[in-house]
Amino acid sequence: YELQVADGYQVGRVNGLAVMGEDSGIMLPVMAEVTPSQGPGQVIATGQLQEMAEEAVQNVSAIIKKFSDEDITEKDIHIQFVQTGQQGVDGDSASITVATAVISALENVGVDQNLAMTGSLSVRGDVLPVGGVTHKIEAAAKSGCDTVIIPKANEQDVMIEDEYKEMVEIIPVEHISEVLDIALEGEPEKDSLVDRLKSITGSALEKTGEGAGTGRGPTSPSPQ
Amino acid sequence: YELQVADGYQVGRVNGLAVMGEDSGIMLPVMAEVTPSQGPGQVIATGQLQEMAEEAVQNVSAIIKKFSDEDITEKDIHIQFVQTGQQGVDGDSASITVATAVISALENVGVDQNLAMTGSLSVRGDVLPVGGVTHKIEAAAKSGCDTVIIPKANEQDVMIEDEYKEMVEIIPVEHISEVLDIALEGEPEKDSLVDRLKSITGSALEKTGEGAGTGRGPTSPSPQ
Amino acid sequence: YELQVADGYQVGRVNGLAVMGEDSGIMLPVMAEVTPSQGPGQVIATGQLQEMAEEAVQNVSAIIKKFSDEDITEKDIHIQFVQTGQQGVDGDSASITVATAVISALENVGVDQNLAMTGSLSVRGDVLPVGGVTHKIEAAAKSGCDTVIIPKANEQDVMIEDEYKEMVEIIPVEHISEVLDIALEGEPEKDSLVDRLKSITGSALEKTGEGAGTGRGPTSPSPQ
Amino acid sequence: YELQVADGYQVGRVNGLAVMGEDSGIMLPVMAEVTPSQGPGQVIATGQLQEMAEEAVQNVSAIIKKFSDEDITEKDIHIQFVQTGQQGVDGDSASITVATAVISALENVGVDQNLAMTGSLSVRGDVLPVGGVTHKIEAAAKSGCDTVIIPKANEQDVMIEDEYKEMVEIIPVEHISEVLDIALEGEPEKDSLVDRLKSITGSALEKTGEGAGTGRGPTSPSPQ
Amino acid sequence: YELQVADGYQVGRVNGLAVMGEDSGIMLPVMAEVTPSQGPGQVIATGQLQEMAEEAVQNVSAIIKKFSDEDITEKDIHIQFVQTGQQGVDGDSASITVATAVISALENVGVDQNLAMTGSLSVRGDVLPVGGVTHKIEAAAKSGCDTVIIPKANEQDVMIEDEYKEMVEIIPVEHISEVLDIALEGEPEKDSLVDRLKSITGSALEKTGEGAGTGRGPTSPSPQ
Amino acid sequence: YELQVADGYQVGRVNGLAVMGEDSGIMLPVMAEVTPSQGPGQVIATGQLQEMAEEAVQNVSAIIKKFSDEDITEKDIHIQFVQTGQQGVDGDSASITVATAVISALENVGVDQNLAMTGSLSVRGDVLPVGGVTHKIEAAAKSGCDTVIIPKANEQDVMIEDEYKEMVEIIPVEHISEVLDIALEGEPEKDSLVDRLKSITGSALEKTGEGAGTGRGPTSPSPQ
C-alpha cells in the first residue's frame, strides 16, 4: 500500500513523516480523538509505540494539558499512528504531528491534508531538530503534499533533489504555535487559538529580562 | 470443531473473521457484555489478545466512549474472543467486529448472525484496510453466512473462487456507521442509533472547508 | 491425597473437574467468599492460575457483576482453587464451577456436594464446550459424585465405560441459569435467583427478531 | 541463630513452622500490625514471599475482611515473616499462623507463645492439609513449645519419635475458629471473638439442608 | 570519598552502618523528608534499594503510620540512602536508621550526628539482630562517632579490637523507643515522643497475661 | 550537533552538564513545565532516564512538593532532558538542574542561560558531590557559559586547564537555595522565593542544639 494525500481539511488527522531503513521516507498519518473518560482522564497512544515515541507523546501531553487547562481531567485523549503494523513507531520526530492532531480534535478544527510535517517538541512548545529531513520531504512530495513543515534547526540539512523543489514548499518553524497557524483551517477562530497557545507557552518565544542582548532568541537548543 | 452460523439476530455476538496460517480463513465470534463496574469503569478483553489486538480494542474504545458519552464511567465493557485457545488473537482486523458487539450490548439491539465482517478502525470511525480478505470471505461462506462486510480499501483485493460468488454478498464500507446500519436489527431504533454515531464521528464522513475539491472523501488513508 | 465428595449442600464450594496429563481426570474443588473490600472492589483468584484461567475468571466476573448489579462495588470476590499446588490451573473449563461458587457465596445458598461440573462460559452466560469430558466424568464417578454437568456442545464427546454409566447421571446444559437450577439448594428462593439470572443474560436464551426460523437457538458457537 | 520460644502471651506474634530441605523443621514466627493507611487500605506482607505464599496471604485476607467487616477500609495490615533472609518463604502452610497473628493485632489480644501451628486455609475458614507435619512438630518441641496445632486432615501423617511424644500436645483442627480458641488469651473476650468468627464463616462448620446424612461434615476437601 | 561525621544535631539525617565485601564496614547516612503528597500519600525510598531493603522500608512504614496515626494520609515520606551509587543497598539492617530519620523529619527534632546505628525492626517495634556488627562498630569509630546502637540480640557478637574500645560506647537495645531516646535532641519534647511510641507498640515491651513467668520479656525472636 | 548557550534568561530551561565516555563533558539542557493534571498530579520525566536518574527526580520532587505545599496536588510536573537520544540519561548529577528548572516553571521566573550547573541533591536540599567536574566545567566554557555551579564538596576536584580559567567563574554551593539565588532572574521576587526555600529545608543550613561546636556545618555528607 502507498498512501495518497486527500485534498481538503479534516479534523483529527495529520500527515506525519518517517524514515524507513537508511534512505527512504514515508508518510505516517496520525489520528486523534478526545472522548469522555471512564476513570481519571488518560492519554492513550496506539501503533506499537516504542520507548522514545511513548515519551514524545508524554512531552506533547504537557502542551495539551496546559492548552486545555482544567477541561481534560475527565477526558481521554486517543492518539493513533495508523497502519504502522508490527514494526511500530520509534523516535520523537512525530511530536508536532501528534500535537496538531490532538488540538484539532479538541477544538474540532480541520487540518490541511495537503500538508505534511516533522519535528520534535519541548514541553514548552519549542520545535526541536530531527533526523532524515531530506528523505521525509521527498516522501511528502511523492505522496502529493504541497507543503512540508520542518524544524528551523534542520533548515541547513535540507538537500532535496531538483525534481521535488517545485513540488513542495518547505516551511521551517521554531514553535508549535507556528505549526498550528499553518496547519489549521478557518480564520478568525484559528488565530485566537494560536494566540492562546502562544500566551501559554510563549515565554519561550521572546527573550526575557536583563541579560538579553543579541538578536537571536534563546528559545531552543540550537544545534550548530 | 467447526463453527456453523446460527440464524436470526442475537445481542452482543458478532461473527468476525481471521486468517489461519498462510491460506485459510476461520470464523471468529466476538461476544460483548456491559456490566456495572467495581472501581472506575474498564474495558476488559479476553481471548489471549496479543499486542496489536489489545491496541485495536483501545482504538475501538475511543468510539464507544464517544458514542455513550458519560454513561460508561461506572460500567465495565467485557469483550470476549470465544474459543480462541492458547494461540490467542493478534492483529487489528476484528476492530469493527468488536465495535459492533459492544454497541449491540450497550444498546441491547440484536446483530444479524448470518453476517460476518472484517475491518480495522480508526479512533474517528474510519474503516481501514486489512489482510487476507479473500480467505476470510470464503470462510464466512463455508460457515453459512450470506453477507460479508469488508473495508472499501480492500475492494480490489477480493479474488474469491466462483463457487462462493453466489453464496455471499460482499459489502465494502468506509465508516463504522455503515457497518451498524447493515448489522443491527430493528428500524427505526437502529437508524437513530446510526445517526447518533454519524454525528459524533461524522467529520470524517464529509470533507470540510475550503480546500475540498474532488469527489473522493479524505476519510481514510487510501492504499493504492 | 484423593478427594472424596462430601454429602449434603455447602455454601461457596463446588466440585470442578480437570484433566491431568493425557488420560486421567481429577476433582478440583473451587471455593468462593464475598467480603467487604479495602479499596474499590476486586475479583481475587488464587491457586496459581495461568493466563487462560485468569481470563476465564474475568469472563465469569462479567456475569457476576451483571447479576449483582450495584451491590459489589465495595465488595471483594475471593475465588480459591484449593490444593492445586505449584502446577496450578490452566484453561477455562472451570468457568461454570467458579460462577456457581461465587453466586452461592453471594446469595448464601448451598451447592450440592454430590454434583461435579465442567464447562466454559461466555460473558453473556452461554455454556461453551471444553476438552476431556469423558475422563472428567469418570473422575467424578470415582470420587462418589452422582451427577455431572457438561456443556451441551460436548454431548457427543461422552464415551464413558459401562461401569460408570450406572453411577452418574450426565446433564448437558446450554446456559449458566440451567447450571444453577441443578446445583443450588432450596426452592423457591433458588427459582427466583435462577429467573433473575435468566432475565439478565437471557437474550442469549431465545432468538430475537425477524431472522429466527429454526428450532435450534443461536446461543453459543456450535461446534460440529 | 536458633529460636527459643518465649513464655507468656504476646499481641501480633505467632510461632509458625516450616520445613527446611528434606527432613528438618524450623520455627518461623509471623508478626502482624494494623495501622492507618495512606491511600486505600492494603495488606502488605514481607519476608521475601514467593508466589504460593503471596496467594496464601490473599486467602487469609478474605477471612480478615469478612471478620472485621467495614472496619479495615482505611487500615493497612502488615504481615512480617521475621528473619527469613534471602531465601524467603514459599507454600501456604503458614496460612493459619498469619490469620492468627492478624486477628491478634486487630483485636489487641495476646497469643500463646508456647504454641506453634501449621495449616493451610480456605477462603471460608476450613483448615486444609499441609506437608511435613512430623518434622514441624519435632522442631516445635525442640524450641520449647508445649502445644502444636495441625490440620485434622494431617492427623494420620504424624509419626514423631518417642522422645517428643511427652514434650508436646498435638491438637488437630478443622476450622480457623478452633485455632483462635486455642491460641488466644483471655476469656470471655476471646469466646465472643471466636463466636463472631464462627458465625461469619460458619456455614462451613455444619452441614446444610436436605442432602446431609452422615456424621462427617462436608467442610474441607478430605484427603484419604 | 570517606565520610566524616559532623558534630551537633540535624533533623532528618541519621548515620547508618553497612558491611562492604567480607570484612569492612562503612558509614551509610540516611536522610528523610516529609512533604505534602500529590495523590494518596506514599513512602518513596531512593538509593537503588534491592528487594530486602524495600521490604525493610515497608516494615518501618508500619511503625511510622501507627505513630503518626491519621496525619500522613496526604503526606509523602521520602527516604534517601545518600551516595550509595550503582551498587545500591540490600538487607534490612538499616531499619532502625530509617525509622529514626523519618520520625525526626516528621516531628522536626534533631538527631545526634555523633551517633551511628544498625538494627533490623519488626512491624511492632522490636529491634531484631543483624550481621557484621563488629565491622560496623569499627567503621563508626573510624568516622569519629562516639556512640553506636546495636540490637541486644547481637551483644555477644561484638569482638572489636582494643584500639576502638575507648573510642566508642556501644549501646544494645531491644525496642525502637530506646533508639529514639538515645538519638533525638531536646527534653522534655523527646520524652513525650518516646512515650507515645512506647504506648503504640508497647505491648511488645512487657509480658501480657497469665502465662508470663520468667524475668526475660518475650519481645523479639531471641537467637541463641 | 553542538549546543551553544543562548544569552538572556528563559523560564523553565536550565543548562545541565554531563560526562560522555571517559574524558569529555557535554551540555545537557533540562526543560520543565507545570500543567493541570488529569488524575492525581504526577511528576513525569522524559529523556530515557535510567534508574539512578529516575531516583534523582524523585529526590528533587521531595523539595518541590515541600516548596509548593498544597499547590501541586492537581498539577503535573513535566521534566524533559532534551535531545538525549536512545542512550538516555543516568546518574543523579543533574538533580540541581532539574530542581532549578521546575521551580522556574512553577514560579514563572527566568533562569540565566549563560549559567551551567552540576550537583546531586538530598531530599532536604543539601548539594551533594558528583563525578567529572573538571570535564563538565570545560564543556560549559566551550559552549559559551560564563558561570558554572558545582557542589562545595567537589571544590578540590577542579583541575581545569589554564585556557578555561579566564572564561568561566566557578561557584561552589552547599544548598539548593544558593543555586536559585545565582540562577534566577529578578530581585526582589527572587529573594523572597529563595528565603521561602531556605525556611522550608533550612534546618540543614545551620547547626542545631547543644552538640554543635565547630565552625563547619553538618549539612551534607562531607567527602574527604
Ligand SMILES: [Ca+2]
Ligand atoms: Ca495534493
Ligand SMILES: [Ca+2]
Ligand atoms: Ca494567520
Ligand SMILES: [Ca+2]
Ligand atoms: Ca445461514
Ligand SMILES: [Ca+2]
Ligand atoms: Ca437503514
Ligand SMILES: [Ca+2]
Ligand atoms: Ca456420594
Ligand SMILES: [Ca+2]
Ligand atoms: Ca427448579
Ligand SMILES: [Ca+2]
Ligand atoms: Ca516453653
Ligand SMILES: [Ca+2]
Ligand atoms: Ca473457650
Ligand SMILES: [Ca+2]
Ligand atoms: Ca565526633
Ligand SMILES: [Ca+2]
Ligand atoms: Ca530521656
Ligand SMILES: [Ca+2]
Ligand atoms: Ca555566553
Ligand SMILES: [Ca+2]
Ligand atoms: Ca540575592
